[in-house]
Amino acid sequence: MGTDGVPESLSPKYESSFAYYTVHSRLPVILAQTADNLCRRKNDILKKYGQDAADELKFIIGKISKLRYEVQTNKPMLPLEGDGPDVAVWNDELAAQTAASENGEPPKWYTATWLYLECYFYRALNDFVRLAPKLAGLDLFGDQKRTAYNNSYHAVESLLTYLMEVTTGLQKGTEKDIDEIFSEFLQVALWGNKCDLSISSGSENSQKQCVLEQLSHLKPNILADDTAETLSTLRSAMTARSGDAGRVDIVLDNAGFELVTDLCLAEILLAAGLASCVHLHGKAMPWFISDVTKGDFDWTLDTMCATNNLAVSHFGSKWKWRMQEGSWMFKAHSFWTLPYDFSQMRDRALDLYQDLGQADLLFFKGDLNYRKLVGDRNWDPATPFCVSLRGFHPAPLCSLRALKADTVAGLKPGLAEEVSKKEEKWQVSGNWATISFCRDLRP
Numbered sequence: 001m002g003t004d005g006v007p008e009s010l011s012p013k014y015e016s017s018f019a020y021y022t023v024h025s026r027l028p029v030i031l032a033q034t035a036d037n038l039c040r041r042k043n044d045i046l047k048k049y050g051q052d053a054a055d056e057l058k059f060i061i062g063k064i065s066k067l068r069y070e071v072q073t074n075k076p077m078l079p080l081e082g083d084g085p086d087v088a089v090w091n092d093e094l095a096a097q098t099a100a101s102e103n104g105e106p107p108k109w110y111t112a113t114w115l116y117l118e119c120y121f122y123r124a125l126n127d128f129v130r131l132a133p134k135l136a137g138l139d140l141f142g143d144q145k146r147t148a149y150n151n152s153y154h155a156v157e158s159l160l161t162y163l164m165e166v167t168t169g170l171q172k173g174t175e176k177d178i179d180e181i182f183s184e185f186l187q188v189a190l191w192g193n194k195c196d197l198s199i200s201s202g203s204e205n206s207q208k209q210c211v212l213e214q215l216s217h218l219k220p221n222i223l224a225d226d227t228a229e230t231l232s233t234l235r236s237a238m239t240a241r242s243g244d245a246g247r248v249d250i251v252l253d254n255a256g257f258e259l260v261t262d263l264c265l266a267e268i269l270l271a272a273g274l275a276s277c278v279h280l281h282g283k284a285m286p287w288f289i290s291d292v293t294k295g296d297f298d299w300t301l302d303t304m305c306a307t308n309n310l311a312v313s314h315f316g317s318k319w320k321w322r323m324q325e326g327s328w329m330f331k332a333h334s335f336w337t338l339p340y341d342f343s344q345m346r347d348r349a350l351d352l353y354q355d356l357g358q359a360d361l362l363f364f365k366g367d368l369n370y371r372k373l374v375g376d377r378n379w380d381p382a383t384p385f386c387v388s389l390r391g392f393h394p395a396p397l398c399s400l401r402a403l404k405a406d407t408v409a410g411l412k413p414g415l416a417e418e419v420s421k422k423e424e425k426w427q428v429s430g431n432w433a434t435i436s437f438c439r440d441l442r443p
């Protein structure tokens with residue numbers, strides 16, 4: 001516990017931690033597979049970017065192998081060399097951490113904080129691409145993300161067929177209870193977070209079964225469920241505006257099946273009259289393998305439009321239309337791909353903090369967003385979720401997360417101990433989840 005009452009940051013310096021396992025076993029595998037993918041895709045890439053980009057491709061592969069060596073041998077992190085509006089921020093942060101360290105040395109792979117080193121890892125990969133101007137825009141994980149969507153296509157079909165039924169029912173006014181629908185689609189978006197590519201070190205990990213059939217079976221694995229408070233806060237905000245629905249934001253996580261589940265939630269919010277517009281926040285660069293960029297978002301809608309399943313193509317065109325008419329908006333602020341936790345947002349990106357403050361409700365999807373919400377710290381799991389936010393509160397917020405990192409707050413006292421008896425690796429297996437809400441920071 002630090003002097004400020006906030007527990008220590010997670011770090012690979014603790015050998016039994018998931019952070020250690022990540023640096024030791026996951027990151028080197030991700031690098032080897034990324035280099036391997038580039039070699040295998042060489043012909044396709046050169047067809048797209050031109051044969052004269054061959055040297056640059058070789059250069060990137062060389063940089064990736066060098067990074068792998070540096071991670072495995074615990075070398076210090078190096079300043080970024082490429083361009084990008086965030087380079088100065090990254091290099092200033094590296095200099096600040098170097099100056100603040102006991103021996104005046106830069107952070108190293110096995111001793112830095114986990115959040116910083118893992119964010120640096122993905123930013124460094126992007127740096128390599130930025131140093132190769134002929135390959136500008138190349139997404140090192142693009143292929144894996146598209147494969148993940150294609151492999152989950154049957155689950156996408158059943159989910160969107162069901163969404164069509166529900167939204168048609170809502171239009172006719174004969175639908176089931178809105179509370180029930182909201183809760184159902186919240187759980188769909190929650191479990192959509194089970195299948196990201198980073199937890200499986202980039203290997204195929206897509207949703208094969210229909211998620212709807214699994215909801216009741218998965219329900220006991222939701223360790224905190226603040227669905228009712230989330231919905232009632234949304235309704236109170238509307239009542240305060242004499243019934244007018246307002247803005248809801250979704251801070252997205254992964255492309256593929258999870259993105260479709262998040263867009264279903266966005267559609268339900270509008271169709272049920274719980275929101276008048278939804279702002280979707282994606283990433284400004286490829287991030288943690290599967291995170292959604294604007295390119296992934298557009299590809300998903302285009303691919304949906306081109307399929308011959310009625311429901312899938314219907315929502316593909318409807319969602320494109322939503323983007324055009326403005327009931328949906330896609331944003332990619334550079335703060336989401338910086339190494340800071342969200343308690344630092346107000347100081348580092350006041351514009352984003354103020355923008356989020358315009359919403360009635362914020363959804364934060366996934367594990368990394370959760371880690372950034374709680375500062376990636378070693379909390380006692382019974383710490384109230386609002387306390388773990390350490391002052392971050394632009395608007396009422398709800399996190400939907402499958403546990404894939406060893407940090408959690410907001411659980412009832414004793415629950416963590418109970419679950420650990422059922423599954424030893426419960427904090428990182430993705431089998432358990434939380435729906436955690438914070439209305440305001442006052443106790």
Ligand SMILES: O=P(O)(O)OC[C@H]1O[C@](O)(CO)[C@@H](O)[C@@H]1O
Pocket residue numbers: 022118193196198199253254288365366367368369371404405
């Ligand atoms: O896509 P998500 O849910 O943010 O998960 C990202 C993954 O990356 C990590 O944050 C670290 O590798 C894990 O905790 C998690 O498995």
Ligand SMILES: [Mn+2]
Pocket residue numbers: 196198253254288290291366368
């Ligand atoms: Mn992710």
